[in-house]
Amino acid sequence: MSFHIPTIDITPYRENGTDAERAEVARQIDASCRSVGFMQIVGHGIPDEITNGLTEAMDAFFAMDLDAKKAYRTPPHINRGYSPPKSESLSLSLGVEQASRMNDFFEAFNVGAGAADYPHVDDLPQPAYAENVWPEVDGFEQQVQAYFAEAAKVARTMTRIFADALGVAPDYFAPRTDHSLDVLRMNNYALPSGTDVTLDGDLIGMGEHTDYGIVTILWADQVKGLQVLDNKGNWHDAAPADDALLINLGDVTAHLTNEQWMSTLHRVKPPVIDGTIERRRSAAFFHDGNVEYVIETLPQFVDDEHPEIYEPVTVAEHIQAKLGGSRAGVRNESAVREGARVLASRY
Template sequence: MAFSVPAIDISPYLTPSTSSADDAARAAVARDFDRACREVGFIQIHGHGVPDEVIAGLASASDAFFLGLDAEQKLAYRTPPGVNRGYSPPKSEATSLSLGVEPANKMNDFFEAFNVGLTVDDYPGADLLEEQYQANVWPDLPDFPEQVTTYLAEARRVAEVLVEISADALGLSDELVASLFDRATGTLRMNNYALTPGMQVQLDGELRGMGEHTDFGVITVLWADRVRGLQVLGTDGGWYDVSPDEGALLVNLGDVMTRWTNEHWMSTLHRVKPPVIDGTIERRRSVAYFHGSNWDTVIEPLPQLLADGEEPLYAPVSATEHIRAKLAGTRAGVLNPNAEREGARVAASR
């Protein structure tokens, strides 16, 4: 069977259910979502309700930062590896290290990125570990904070709808969902697969936009240009090109969802290999919103999702320790020792 990413219209979940017809429409969405999460782990989301002007503002902000500032100006917003905010220059990360897979050329991911996210101010008076809700670093660019935070709020809303759909598909109670997400973490990463004019980077191996990886959190909401580069690992072990449908957002599962469901739902491996045309990288933009659980959630297979006699495939780990180990790989070059199952999937790919 040919590889394809299923498309789902989630609009029935954007308004309150007031009739049996509404309930039936939602149930159909939840069934389709469950099937997609079991079979592929990547989904084309339509009917998400994000206004076109908000996406246009996000794209404008991305261009203003990545194209409007030179390399030295961007480096002024670089933060240390332990701070998941601010600027990451090309060749400063190795995404596959987050899976315990060491590439031949260690820090050679070719993308550059800018991160913002939810902060302690988003949860006044809550018990939080500030490390997981870090303050944002904003470049001195007109309209940039407003354009980015406006989209961040929309992406967060979409992610929360997807959590609701997931709960319905898995039969999870409202009380459980609230205990996992009432202080949810969230990071927005703006990616640029190109070089600022005048920036020189010496490649010491294969051009790798972003190495093989799974996402760290629960659910990822991705806006991207319709430019080739994103590749997804199929169940047959092959890599397949994926590009968003017109007007759609791409959604994929993260490691936390895989662990909660004991691999009944999979965090699909993916990578980015931007095309090179006439010796020049074709520019590609993407913006990923990574929706996580509460910082103090213990991540392990949920007992209510295990079949009789089914053994958990993962030992318990706190959400914070899980993210620390992942970021130590991507941003500090430290091989993650706690991703044996995910790393084996990379090794098995052809």
């Protein structure tokens, strides 16, 4: 049987669909979450001009000189600003150590929801809710903020669908995400001049990893490179259809469902053509939940055949361990299950 990432139209959840139409969308989401953990959605409602503005902003920033971009770099514990090539290793977020510890060649720029975005909540912890660092690029802040707002709407539509698919109250996620740790990571897979990277068979654009939170909304261009691991240990190429967004589950969702919904392992290995890397761009919106949210498995997913896998943990504790691996180079010893899947995969 060939590997297939389903395409699902979520319009009924955005435009007052009938109960039957919404139930069918929830059924398709549930089936995809159980079988693949990745899907692509259409009918998401993000206008083309907003997406085009995002890509213009990304292109303008990443075209800057490497030293100029490094002026917007932040310490590893602050998930904002610029990450240059070979400053991260996503596989370490799973406790899997590659030959070179910090070897992912992608560059990225991160923005997120800061404390000022949630005026209804007092004393949000820093640096989890840090304010953003904005580069001096014409239109960048406005264009990125416009897309961030639209992606946040899509993320909350997805959690509303998840609630129906999981059989919980429609507003289950609302109090757990009303000051969510939301981050937009804009990625560029290309080698700036002066970057020391050897083009060989082991080159990693972004190492094997699962996403950390509830759901990820991914815009990507259609250049090959993204690969998804199936439940038999095989890697498959994944690229969005026209006007589609890729959706994948994060660790929080896998924890909630006792891994009956999977947080799918993925990586990026853009093709090397004529000795150079074909440029690839993506922008991932991570919707992770409130920092103090205690992630506990839903009781309907625990029975004699499915004993509980995870201990309760807060979103803050979970993400701190993950970021400590990917950005600070500290091997995450708590991701035993995911790391075993990577090591068993067929490269």
